[in-house]
Amino acid sequence: MLEIKCPYCGKRSQNEFSYGGDATVKRPTLGEEISTEDWDNFVYFRDNPRGKHTELWHHVSGCRQWFKASRDTATHEIFDTCKMNEAFNE
Amino acid sequence: MARELDLNMPVIENISPLHFDHKLGFYGDYENKDDILKLTEVKELSIFQIAKFKKSSVDINQIIFNNLKLPTKSLTVTSDNIARILWLGPDTWLIVSRDKKLIEDIHNIFNENDFAVTDISQSRAVIEISGSKSKDVLKKGSPLNFNNDMFKPNNCANTTYNGINIIIDFISEKPDCFNLFALRSFGGSFYHSITDSCLEYGYEAI
Numbered sequence: 001m002l003e004i005k006c007p008y009c010g011k012r013s014q015n016e017f018s019y020g021g022d023a024t025v026k027r028p029t030l031g032e033e034i035s036t037e038d039w040d041n042f043v044y045f046r047d048n049p050r051g052k053h054t055e056l057w058h059h060v061s062g063c064r065q066w067f068k069a070s071r072d073t074a075t076h077e078i079f080d081t082c083k084m085n086e087a088f089n090e
Numbered sequence: 091m092a093r094e095l096d097l098n099m100p101v102i103e104n105i106s107p108l109h110f111d112h113k114l115g116f117y118g119d120y121e122n123k124d125d126i127l128k129l130t131e132v133k134e135l136s137i138f139q140i141a142k143f144k145k146s147s148v149d150i151n152q153i154i155f156n157n158l159k160l161p162t163k164s165l166t167v168t169s170d171n172i173a174r175i176l177w178l179g180p181d182t183w184l185i186v187s188r189d190k191k192l193i194e195d196i197h198n199i200f201n202e203n204d205f206a207v208t209d210i211s212q213s214r215a216v217i218e219i220s221g222s223k224s225k226d227v228l229k230k231g232s233p234l235n236f237n238n239d240m241f242k243p244n245n246c247a248n249t250t251y252n253g254i255n256i257i258i259d260f261i262s263e264k265p266d267c268f269n270l271f272a273l274r275s276f277g278g279s280f281y282h283s284i285t286d287s288c289l290e291y292g293y294e295a296i
């Protein structure tokens with residue numbers, strides 16, 4: 001069983017969480033002219049790196065908060081987690 | 091041919107969520123044991139979810155509801171013998187009480203500019219389980235860590251039980267007693283999930 005440390009609840013089982021993808025993707029600015037291709041890239045396309053990855057997780061069966069995790073996509077090691085408005089300690 | 095609506099059909103009111111599942115009696119391996127589990131449906135609770143709006147500047151520590159403060163520490167409950175207030179998440183709480191009069195208080199104290207107040211009394215099935223083996227029953231379906239006194243009386247948690255989202259409220263210990271909340275529509279399947287786990291210890295449905 002993989003344990004994930006929710007910044008609000010502490011260490012909990014992975015099956016209380018759901019994965020939310022790359023945390024570094026920025027939504028195009030509201031009201032700004034944007035090409036279909038850029039919009040397409042924002043909505044559908046993600047890098048698929050091997051190694052360290054900053055990602056979003058949702059404690060969906062717990063406190064229902066979104067937070068950030070720094071995780072190795074190859075080993076599944078989680079280096080750190082933090083609230084959305086915080087930075088990692090590492 | 092379409093079935094016509096029978097206007098003389100009896101109106102069924104106040105059927106509790108586990109009415110068709112919770113049948114009184116002794117079940118499982120209960121014979122020759124003096125320490126079996128007890129299971130009951132907790133009915134007619136008032137259950138309110140309180141969420142503070144992000145834009146609100148209210149200081150939570152200044153709010154007193156029925157002599158109780160709102161717990162700000164995660165996974166904790168403040169309580170007296172009238173109400174229990176459970177921490178559900180940041181700025182989100184559950185108020186549980188048998189006292190219907192508290193409802194007026196809720197709307198006075200949690201005004202609509204600062205809080206979203208939702209009456210979810212009808213939407214939860216609630217089971218009370220007590221007995222020295224209750225933790226073992228919970229461990230069978232929930233990934234929450236019940237070891238090493240990590241989860242103590244007046245702790246609560248949102249978690250899952252065999253895939254069903256539930257809230258566990260640790261009421262008291264010796265013997266351990268928990269209130270378990272599931273969505274009403276999951277009530278039957280949650281009830282059977284719990285009672286299946288109780289069989290090897292023996293239980294009395296009261």
Ligand SMILES: [Zn+2]
Pocket residue numbers: 006007008009010059062063064065
């Ligand atoms: Zn959490």
